[in-house]
Amino acid sequence: MRRRAALSLPPSLLLLLCSASSAAIEPISTSIAVGMAAALTGFLASYQNIIYYFHECCRPEWIAFNRTGLQEDLSTRLFGQHLASHIIAKAVSGFMNNANPKKPLVLSLHGWTGTGKNFASALIAESIYKEGMDSQFVHVFTAELHFPHAGQMDAYKTQLQQWIKGNVSSCDRSMFIFDEMDKMHPGLIDSIKPYLDYYDKVDGVSYRKAIFIFLSNAGGESIVQTTLDFWKAGRSREEIELKDVETSLALSVFNNKRSGLWHTSLIDKNLVDFFVPFLPLEYKHVVQCAMAAMSAQGLEPDAAVADKVAADLLYFPKAERVFSVKGCKTIDSKWEYYV
Structure with a gap:
């Protein structure tokens, strides 16, 4: 941008x-x-x-939701994720078009690495803020960077509460993205539970127009298993619906000590609005990622190069080579090698 x-x-x-x-x-x-x-x-x-x-301000000149733009980006730029695209478009549109939401929007994005969770978060930011991910109102927390020491949990909880309160006080339309939730210390996220609940205000501050997005690899196994079951049954991945994965995904995350949401009250109290599954990507989706990477560099997409990139990645099941092990994670660094 x-x-x-x-x-x-x-x-x-x-x-x-x-x-x-x-x-x-x-x-x-x-x-x-x-x-x-x-x-x-x-x-x-x-x-x-x-x-x-x-100068970016917390005003409509800088913060204005583009519903059509989000829907188009999700359908044309987020490859192989029909289910996540549908859920995100509906959830964000409904929330942003509600002038008086009862609580913040809380999305928990799950799936194996390289399936598009970070990219989807960026698309949401681009649809709301003119500056996208560069907006001063979009805040990204990474477990290993911001919360590296298990012995400092009490300090982290206080700092996290103060940081969120201060930023929402400055702009009620703030967005908070928590990356690597599967590496987050259990219990840390529970410290912000009051900010995600159905309260008009907490200590004089309203959080109801804020957005919280959790990104995690946790639960990926259950998503992969469902996708494999559909494939083995000869059914298209596009037939997978939220009801096919939501319950098992929520239970998997809740009972996983490395999920960042292990036994958290956010799940117990139903404060996560949507658990969004990101399906494992197929060969054709990796090709699309490579083509998009070339286009992003201002080059004419080359299908032959994209096919070479996709062919050299690892897939599973091993014999059939259907699903990419790392999704599109390494595409940006690999495609130039084949040019």
Whole structure:
């Protein structure tokens, strides 16, 4: 996404202008405030919208849901995931079009590596924020980076609560993505349960318009098994419905000590709105990923190159080579080798 050129204005002015609808500003003296107001009156009368254009704020100029764009991206750019695409499109559209949601939207995305969980999260961000994943209102937490030490759990819980509260206080339309949930320490996510529940406000802050997305490899085995069962029965993967995987997926995640959601009250209290299964990718989907990778580099997609890339990956069952072991995980780093 092309970034807008920065407008050369004092940071204090930008913060003051944006704070009318989003972030709170630090206290300033009355005399300074009056002086600034007098000096800016003429400028703001004619050019206030210019500021909103050049500096990201928690306003409709920067946060506006594109339902059609999300649906199109999910159907044309997220390969082999008819079920996840349908669930995400319905869940996000319903939530964003609700002016007064009862709780935050909580999605838990599950599947083996390389199946598109991170990419789907990016598509959601792009459909809501003009800056997409680069938006200051999109926050990504990675287990091994942000919460590496099991002995510091109490500190992590406090920091996580403060971080989420501070960001939602600044913008109620904040998005929080928790990657590598299967590496998250059990119990950590329970510390933010009050923010995901059906409360109007928690300590004076409303979290009902925020979005929380959990990404995890946990539960992938049950998803793979269901997909294999359909394949062995001669049924198309497109016939798989949410009811075929949802219950076993939720139980698998809840009972997996390495899921990050092990015995968590989020599941026990039904605070996760949707468990979204990402199916293992087939050979043809890997080819599509390679073609898309070439196109993203501004090159004419070459089907022969894409086929070579796909052919060299590992698949299972071993004899039939139906499903890719790593999905499209390594495609971006491999396709140039075959050019």
